[in-house]
Amino acid sequence: MSDQVLKDKIINIISNHKIGILSSVENNKPHSRYMSFYNQDLTLFTPTKKDTEKINEIEKTPFVSVLLGYEEKGLNDAYVEILGTTFLQETQALKDQFWEESFTKWFEGPNDPNYVLLEIKPETIRILNLNGEPPQEISFEN
Template identity: 70%
Template structure:
């Protein structure tokens, strides 16, 4: 499988699965939680509040892992494991682009200063559970 084919498969899995698991590091231990993800050409974005422990965790250690996929048929579903670094993105254009009315539960609209995105820049993406094949890895140069 070529890198381009693998990238297309990764993009399909990411695009088909909005909910995933974000793992950050807290006191040298993994800390995982479900999040909503958006993507732009393999860069992931997940909305959060500026005043959460996630922000404190990534300011101390920006290394994160994301799992997306594996939620419909269970054991036969392909999924991706994204390893990368994260930063805070408070771009108003991004907040407007990805605003969803369901966010009203947490934010006072897309202009809310407490509404930010974690931007995850992948370094390695592994695709697992592809038709009983061994995992495939896509390494990204930045």
């Protein structure tokens, strides 16, 4: 499979599955939680509060893993595993772009200083369970 075909399949999965698992590192151990994800091409963004333990974790160790796509419909559900580096993103344009009214449960609005995004730049993406094919992988230099 060509890199472009693989990339298109990955973008299709991450664009159509907004809930996934973010794993960071806490005290040298994995710490996982469900998050909402948005994407621009292969870069992921997830909203969070600035004063959460996630922020402390990524400041110490910025490497994360994300799982997106599995829907429990069977062994053939394609999903992606993304290994990447995370950055705190406070750009107002991005905060406005990804803002949803459902966020008002946690934030006063898109200008709330506690509303930030984690930006995840992929280093390696694996697509699994794609029509019974073996896992496919694409790597990037950041």
